[in-house]
Amino acid sequence: MDYQKKINILVVEDSVASYKAILSVLQNFGFIVTSDRVEWKAEFENRIQDNSWDIVISDYYLPDFDGKYVIQRIKEINPDLPIILITEFIPEEFASEYLNLGAAEFLPKSSIIKLPFVVNRELDAYRLKQSQKKAWDMLVHGEQILTRSQKISHLGHFEVIFPENNTLWSLELYRILGYDFSEVPMMEKVWSLLDSEENNAIQSIWNEVSLKNTSKELVLTLNTKIGRKKVNLWLEAERFDEKRFRIFGTIHDISDVSDLESSIRFNEQLFKGIFNNSSQAIFLLDLQGHIIRMNRNAVLSFERNEPDVQGLELISSIFSDSNEDSIKKLTYGMKLTLKNQRFEVLVSYRLRDGREKYFDCDFYPLNDFYGKIIYIVLEAKDITEKIILERAYAQAQKLEALGTFAGGIAHDFNNLLTPMMAYVSFLNAEWSTNESNEMIEKSIPAIEGISKSLDRAKNLIQQILTYSKIDHSSSRQIDLREQLLQVLNEVKFVSASKVSLFTDLGNESAYIEADPIQIFQILSNLYENSLFALQEVKNPKITITLSRVLYEKSDLYQVGFMKNTEYWKLSFTDNGNGIPKEILDKIFDPFFSTKGGKGTGLGLSIIYGIMAKMGGTILVDSSVGKGTQFDLYFPAWKTMV
Known part of the structure; x- marks a missing residue:
């Protein structure tokens, strides 16, 4: 496809037939035309704002405006854009008037066959102007960038033309050398700022560069009026003919490099200190939501190693197991941040071991000096314990x-x-x-x-x-293991049913502080619940275990409000029908029962209240068709007083 033949045309014409004729003539000539037709003034005003037009072809007589208006408005918006008038009802002697207004050409509709040649000519001229303008803008911009970059980087340049010995210094070189801008540039003035040994060395190097088309680089110390400066000197020779050549060079002030490096290292350490020691979990993301960095608290809170998730998309990797509502909120927050807005949202997060955490997340953008977004930051505060x-x-x-x-x-x-x-x-x-x-x-x-x-x-x-009246009981130190053995003897579940009972109570005394009557009530209620769940199960089985556990090595870590101490963990497990997930959170509510009309719905709520009073808790895990496990945690006493 010939790129030069591709053309985007705005046709201002109220006749569809004329519009089709224009396109047909151009396409037959080999143009690949993209076009749009307008006939009303409002349409025209709307479409001329588009900067993609290569040329405008217009009739003179239009429903609510005319060709003069078209020319004037185009010249106001884009003076270089070519305009061709095609009409049938204006004498050709008036064409000069429209050309003076800015039209590129005037053609009668009877001469429309000439249109491709006019378009080709005007298109070449327009594109040439555009490329020249772009080149000039780039040249001016490049000079501005060079001057600004030299000032920012403390880099000055010089040029010496031989044999005339014409010397030129850049403005930044004047600043580096400590000379006024009125000073006549001469390289001897530069060498006079050197120590004697360095002056002798530079003379030798200068002569070597003058004789050969080569380059040299070395570090010197200048004794300027404003103090000693360490500079990097770079020299390069370029020969025009046998007699004429030039030496171009740069002098880079590197006096502050060591201070700058120290400052950079300090800022890096400061950033790392703030970033890693923040009490919030922080993720640094790119504009596509990929993880660039995560701080120490993020690693601990989300239990993910930084190398494992670096470069991955945040939501699809870190929050992949979160619920649908949380993912929608996070996605919305990301979109708002890309619009330079902050967004705060509460989301859930599921750890790999199944535990659920809750985070108060705050999305916000990091902008550069010009306000452009360069990074996205997610700060997440762990509010699991609060929830x-x-x-x-x-x-x-x-x-x-x-x-x-x-x-x-x-x-x-x-x-x-x-x-x-x-x-x-x-x-x-x-x-x-x-x-x-x-x-x-x-x-x-x-x-x-x-x-x-x-x-x-x-x-x-x-x-x-x-x-x-849960709070009116009388507590004392008792042996939980002994209480459990008494319950097994009194209720006689094993002899009264076909349920297989397995126990692992250990040999160690399990001292707790509690009311013996309430402990009996807890244990007997759990037995009854297990038996009820096993009524229609083949090979029914109950397993009871008792063990000592530490807070940080148990499921209590997800509870949040428990004390960091030792606990006696008493587990009742059955292989019954299980409890559906949708009602699992309601089983501790008073008068809520899974037994239909056969239960009061008070047993588990009483157990929950008693455990809470003792500083313990009860947790439940159940799967439909597999069974239920109740874990009771009693604060442990090491010795009997």
Whole structure:
């Protein structure tokens, strides 16, 4: 494809037929045309703002403006852009008027066959002007850059033409040498600033360079009016003919290089210190979101090594396992940052071991001196402990409110049960002396049923009262292992069912501070829950283990509000049906039950409250079809006092 034949034309024409004729003539001539047609003034004003046009072809008579207006507006916006008028109803003698206005050519529509030659001529002229203008702009800009760069880099240059000995110094060389700009440039004045040994050496080198087309570089010390300066001198000779040649050279002031290097090293250390010692996790990203650097806190918080993720895209690598909502927020934050805006967002992050963390992320751009974005910064504050504490506080408030409410109802209901149980006891006592009465004998089973129902109601009321009075228990130091053995003996689950029980309680005494009654309640409730979950399972199995664990080496690390100490970990594991993930967070809520109408929904909430009071906690992990594991953590006592 001939690049010179590609042309982008704006056609100002109200006749579609004329527009097609123009394109056809040009295409037959071999032009590869990209064009647009406008016929109204508003359309024309909109399209002339486009700087991609190579030429404008216009009719004179238009619906709401004319060819004169076209010429004037084009010349205001782009004076060099060629304009060709093509019309049929204006005498050719008026063509000079339009040419004086700035039109490149005037053609009658009857002479449209000449258009390709005119376009070719004007296009060549226009492109030549554009290239000349661009070359001149580059030349001027290059000179400005050279002058500015010499001043910034403290680099001056000189030139000596022989045999005339005409000498030229740049402005920066005057500054380096400490001479006024009125000083006549002579190389002897430069050499006079040298120590005698260096002066003798430079004379020899100067002569050597003069005789040969070669270059030399050396370091000298100048004794200027403003002090001693260490400079780098570079010389190069260029011969024009046998007699005429020139020596071009540069003098670079490197006195401050050592100070500059020290400053750079200091700034690097300062940056590394601030970057790596920040309490926030910091990621430095390029404009495509790829990781350039990450600080020490980011490595620790996200548990990812910098070499493993360097060069990778942040969201698809670091946050690949986060939920969809977090990924959407991060992507939106990245887009806003590229528009020079800050964006703060709360996101979740899942570690490789399955633990979930929460981060308060702040995106912001790093700009250069001119305001251009050069990097993207992500600062992430780990707020996992705060989120967990807020959830725990909300759970505690809910438990407290429901406990108070349930306690009041249970107390009043208990007052109603007391006379009912007294009446049943009275009837049992009275009717036992008249067992011969046939009606009484028929009523005894009903009375016994009422009595059993009242007993069950009493037990339920007792559970509610226990739940509402968790803080009124009496704690003392007990052996958790011994308590567990007693529960195994008393409930006799093994002998009463086909469940296989496996225990690993160790041989060490597990001292804790707790109320023995509440510990019995915890253990028996967990047994009952496990048995219920195993009712429809083949080969049912319960595993109970007891072990001592350290805070930092256990799952407590993800809880956040636990004390950094030793704990006794008691695990109840069954291979039952498991608990669905969507309700797993609700099982500790009061009156929430997975047993349908067969449970009160208070067992696990009571356990949660008791564990919280002791400074421990209960964690649960469950998979549908695989089973459930409850892990209870009791603060450990090393010795029995």
